[in-house]
Amino acid sequence: SQTIHQWPATLVQPVGSPLSLECTVEGTSNPNLYWYRQAAGRGLQLLFYSVGIGQISSEVPQNLSASRPQDRQFILSSKKLLLSDSGFYLCAWRVGTGNTEAFFGQGTRLTVV
């Protein structure tokens, strides 16, 4: 069966520090991978998605970047965190396009102080 791992679960980082969140998927090949951010009281905002190794699409201009060095690995990074980067970050995967379910990782609660 397929599983998705996301870590760390919680993170407290000072303003200006770098960030690296990692997500890996097991049990499937060539998944579509996604990073969402959920700010307090708000919905799920799509940040990045990837349909293959090295292929990244960005949905909103921001202080973050994403990379996909391997088929089932998706990384969210920042060189210098801002206070506004605080939130709940969720990695997700889907197979194919259109009408398929998205499966979410456990999420990372990031607090920038």
Added chain:
Amino acid sequence: GENVEQHPSTLSVQEGDSAVIKCTYSDSASNYFPWYKQELGKRPQLIIDIRSNVGEKKDQRIAVTLNKTAKHFSLHITETQPEDSAVYFCAANDGAGSYQLTFGKGTKLSVIP
């Protein structure tokens, strides 16, 4: 791109009553409409979905209806229980064959015992 509006943002019901959450979408090419439940601090999980070739789908106490002409879909929970308390998100894909899934801002449902 797709725009999904969700109402209400908060909903309180007495245990045993029904709850209805409504969503509208903008892209007439969308054909997949999932609903996710997110308990506090946890990942969103799919509870039911509907595709545009059907108008209604039921799964025990949960049902979803879709009106493609009006571009809206609704989640119905009957005989609510305290464990139904959570944030519910609707979503729509950005047209057939799209990699993207756009979410509403969520509805916080509280079921009062």
